[in-house]
Amino acid sequence: MTYPRPSLWIAGAACRGTGPTIAVLDPATGGALAEFAGASADEIARAEAAAAHGYRIWRATPAPERERVLRLTAQAMRADRSPMAALIVQENGKPMREALAEIDAAADTFDFYAAEARRSYGRTIPARSPGTRMATSREPVGVVAAFSPWNFPAINLVRKLAPALAAGCAVIAKPAEETPATALAIANHLGQAGLPPGALNLLFGDPAQISSVLIASPVIRKVTFTGSTAVGRQLAQQAGAALKRCTMELGGHAPTIICADADPEAAADLVAAAKFRNAGQSCNVASRFYVHRSGYDRFLARLAERARAIVVGPGSDDATGMGPLSNARRLDAMSVLVSDAAGANARVVAGGRPLERPGFYFSPTVLAEVPASAAVMRIEPFGPIAPVAAFDDLDEALALANDSAFALAGYVVTDHAPTARRLAQGLNAGAIGVNTFTVALPEVPFGGSGASGWGHEGGPEGLEPYLLTRFVHEA
Incomplete structure (x- = not known):
């Protein structure tokens, strides 16, 4: 065309x-x-x-x-x-x-x-x-x-x-x-x-x-x-x-809480399908992940597997699962965030680098053991980076999730209705998805507070x- x-x-x-x-x-x-x-x-x-x-x-x-x-x-x-x-x-x-x-x-x-x-x-x-x-x-x-x-x-x-x-x-x-x-x-x-x-x-x-x-x-x-x-x-x-x-x-920096009762592999599949859409360039995309320690390793392994399997290429190719970033500014920003996280002792378990080809391509990236002090946990990444950290109880999960100036969207993966209600009430966000990442539709209000x-x-x-x-x- x-x-x-x-x-x-x-x-x-x-x-x-x-x-x-x-x-x-x-x-x-x-x-x-x-x-x-x-x-x-x-x-x-x-x-x-x-x-x-x-x-x-x-x-x-x-x-x-x-x-x-x-x-x-x-x-x-x-x-x-x-x-x-x-x-x-x-x-x-x-x-x-x-x-x-x-x-x-x-x-x-x-x-x-x-x-x-x-x-x-x-x-x-x-x-x-x-x-x-x-x-x-x-x-x-x-x-x-x-x-x-x-x-x-x-x-x-x-x-x-x-x-x-x-x-x-x-x-x-x-x-x-x-x-x-x-x-x-x-x-x-x-x-x-x-x-x-x-x-x-x-x-x-x-x-x-x-x-x-x-x-x-x-x-x-x-x-x-x-x-x-x-x-x-x-x-x-x-x-x-x-x-x-x-x-x-x-901006947003949407936390996702993966609860102890959730199937870790199924949760990772759900996350992978949403996180890397539009190369992660969305204000309401899930952008930091808190996983109960009991399922942490299984979630991390499956998410890394799914990230590595994504075909990155031009949006015009039918086989493409994720296109390029939209501009060179985002490409540079991704490299800075990954480098900062690695310097804070996070592990790069998938991706972590730009692709060596013309265009603005960055590999789908999964980071493990990311401390709260890392830049990728503090500022909106607006790209295909999934930082993951573990938690031990729901109070800790809420504290980590709400430790942000942003309050646009938040997500919960759980099979337990009382847990879903508790977290939906406790998260500081204007839009909350429980077992779904769809929160912006023509007929529903979408907005946040704070930053x-x-x-x-x-x-x-x-x-x-x-x-x-x-x-x-x-x-």
Whole structure:
């Protein structure tokens, strides 16, 4: 598949930028897919004006029509799923089956919020005086600045677009510069489905320039960001200075507790199927493992066996079980984390090194006897590294799991219902999976606290940040 030349998207059409040149790389080879010009101050200003105009039209659009546009977009994405998935494979590197699943999840998200567009209910409040009326209505918050990352270029963007558009907001989005074509394909489907020009605009370029200008702009009324905790703090400070609402879906470092009653080999199979998906580049992926000492050796041996058996290669190859990391930054970070853990007396029992080939490949890695002080246990690895440590009782397991600034997701593997309830109540996490690693779906709320951010995406809760409550008292 030929990679399309990326562009900006302003006022319902693709347009060329006049800002800095952006190179889009193929993670499978490290070579260039395309170069294009990002946004300058002029294009940012054009996007602001287009969004203000588009918002006036879209907010006045009846909810059933907004629903229709979102449903048509979902249908179009499903019809176009293979070409769209191929774009993700080219830009992001993940295997084709994972890219197809991502397109399906994005389409499901549009469908879910299409239905939610009809459910922005107000209420009537019993009046205190005869002949008067008191009522509330739900109104769109305004124009939204949305920032989404490269690890899931379709679903992370759609989890912002779908609720915002369902609520009647307009959006200026800055998706990741590494994955522009996926975002542009989504914008094109929305436009063809009937979204008014200006209701969605896409900017690429200098992230610091675009974010600072948009957040300070009087046009923008809300900010939503998915990405690192460090960048989230900066954007939250800017939004706070302007007294603008913000949703921050930030980093995670999800603990997984493998209990004494669990089958160690079956638990390792479950972990291996989830941990190395998308090469471990997910905020809610299981990323540190605490195993009861009675099953520790069996779990470790099986997980290492499964890691060594994973076929690492280009996402376009049918045999590939794990693709490359998405960029050279992640490749370098993996080597640093493994070296630090080894220096802290952890054992490398599988992988532990980059692969000697073009592209950004790192071997699926399992580390044993990893101390709590090792960097890989303290910071989000965001890659295919599974650090494992033993525990002796549930109190110790909870203490180890909760010894983190992050509180996004957590997981438990157990066959004992009371143990499951105890750990689910005791883990400090916004989303908890028991014998499953699926915690982010269109219909459920997903969000954390602490260094993992503020607010939720998904479910009816995901619509709330894009709505204001208006009270009217008629006498």
